[in-house]
Amino acid sequence: MSSSAIAAPDAAPPAAAGWRAPLLALGFVAFAILALFFRDVADMVSIWWNASTFGHCLFVPLLIGWLVQQRLPGLRQLQPVAWAPGLLWLGAGALVWLLGAAAGVALFRHGALVLMLQGATIALLGPAVARALLFPLFYAFFMVPFGEELVPPLQLLTARIAMLLLDLTGVPAHLEGIFITTPTGYFEVAEACSGAKFLIAMAAYGVLVCNVCFRRWSRRILFLAGALGLSILANGVRAYATILVAHLTTVDAAVGFDHVVYGWVFFAIIMIVVMAVAWPFFDRKPGDPWFDPRALQGRAAASPISSVTAGALALVIAAPLWLAATAATARPLPPVLALPAVHGWSRTDAPQAYPWKPRFDGADHVVSGRYRNADGQLVDLAIATYARQAEGRELVGFAQGAADPDSQWVWSSPAPAPADGLGEQITAPGPVVRHVVTVYAVGDGALTGSKPAVKLATLKARLLGRDQRAVAILISAEQRDGQDADAAIAAFRADLGAMRLLADRAIGIR
Structure with a gap:
């Protein structure tokens, strides 16, 4: 046996040898984005930590790391390349941040951070690697705290579901907006009771299950629609059960029931029910490849990595500079604001x-x-x-x-x-x-x-x-x-x- 044959197992695969420079460039650009927009990063993390509605976001970076780790065997067979067209996605993210900052919409600014990091990945690792990481890159959107606008309509929907069930079970009740009055007491479907926390967490969980456990899109759509629909219905049932317990016992007993059931048991029960119903229909087997490296490795024209890195940095710096320039045009208000005299x-x-x-x-x-x-x-x-x-x-x-x-x-x-x-x-x-x-x-x-x-x-x-x-x-x-x-x-x-x-x-x- 020749010496070259003996050395082969220890040699790095040809595709894996070219990862160092693209990863260093990506790390540099990603650090620049996080540093330049650190206030928005800190704002997102603060929301994750302090708002229970978005506590699940704390786990999303870990899940993304796990999803990438699952794809490492196939990624090692791909050759990353700097790809200038990927800057279009990064530029779109910078534009969204500019629009969000100008309009004062935190959702846009937070989403723009994800877009810019995705664009940097596409531009510095190339289209083949981006396609291989398509789902982890998409799943990063669940780091964005979104869904607060769902609270008012979910409050109203939860109140109406609870009212319908009260009518069906013969409990006398009156509904006004999000308030339900029964002979026992006066109940408010508060923001915390709207089910938004449950629905948003179920969406993040359901999308993950769709990718990990299903291959067919028809099954993915049915699973996700069923999981979200069940979470809304179940939250209405929970509100109804709380009022029913109060009707049969006392309001204090109902409050204790609600906190224990919803905080520790309810979400787990619904998750178990969803998974138990869907289990027989899982069609992705353990060990199935996430992608075919041979099908993804195309012939995208490589761009100089230094030029793509410089272009990425220029795009992310341009947005805050523009906003700073226009802020200087603000006009002053009158020094005193007085209430008007109104005839009559x-x-x-x-x-x-x-x-x-x-x-x-x-x-x-x-x-x-x-x-x-x-x-x-x-x-x-x-x-x-x-x-x-x-x-x-x-x-x-x-x-x-x-x-x-x-x-x-x-x-x-x-x-x-x-x-x-x-x-x-x-x-x-x-x-x-x-x-x-x-x-x-x-x-x-x-x-x-x-x-x-x-x-x-x-x-x-x-x-x-x-x-x-x-x-x-x-x-x-x-x-x-x-x-x-x-x-x-x-x-x-x-x-x-x-x-x-x-x-x-x-x-x-x-």
Whole structure:
């Protein structure tokens, strides 16, 4: 036997020998992305750690590492190459970050970090390796905290499922928004009871199972749809069971039942049920290859790795530089913000049934006051203004607006509102019901009650260096015996005059 034949087993495979330089370049670019956008990285990790809804995100990086480890035998047979077209994906991520930062949308900024890291992987390791790592790269999106916007509709859906089951079992109950009243007590389907935490975690788990346990797309779709549907239905059953326990025993017993069942047992039971039903239909066998290296190894034109690395760094640096340049164009607000005089209404110190104050973190000015007319109608007016918006000082966003999550006020349902306003019903202990109509404006743009429209207007202003001054006007009234909140708000708004004029004066346009 020749000496070359003896040495062969110890030699590195030809494809594996070319991994060092691409991996070093990828590590350098990834470090630059994480360092440059460290504030967003820290924000994501803080959400994972502090928000129970996104606690499962802590495991996603570990799962991605496991998914890559499973694919190592095939990856060693591939030859990575620097591939300039991959910079398009990285550039798309930088653009999404710029749009998210300009609009004040954390979801976009967090998602953009994943896009940029994916783009760096594609550009510096090439299309063959990217195709081999397609699912781990996709699964990285589950590191992004998303789904908070599902909470209000899931609250309403959970309340309706619970109400339907109460009717079917003969328990007398009344539903108003997310509140259910029975002879035993008054129950709120709170944010924590909406099932959003369960649904989002089930989505992450279900997608992982789809890849690991199934090969056919038809089975994957059926499994995921069934798992998500069951999680929504099961959460409604849990809410119903809590109210039923309270009806049969005491409210205190129901609260203890809910915490024990939901916190420790409920999710595990549903996971076991889902897996038990799906087990006979798993069609991926242990040891099945994740991909065919021979089919993936194409002939993509290699680009100089130094040029691709430099291009990647230039793209990720350009986005924050652009935003910094446009921030310098912000115009000042009037030094004082005063409440308007309204014909037919006078300021009053009459106490509120339950203290209410809207929340606008980082606002430059916030004023509020109570008005009464000759008919005895009472209305609260609040105005908040911003010279410019940035992270932590946004006109619309989590915790901003009529219902401060740190107070006893909670959102309960939509409420009537004019075409240019947002109507909300909020509730405090008592219960005290309050209707709020909110109108927003950014610069000299149109009045709106749409939060997405506010984000879009903010995006345009910050991205193009336009007038970034912004205002929120809230008109609110309590629902009381002898006073309809909506009628009081409508009367006040009619006497207030043009909302456009009030908004412009608040931010100094007129």
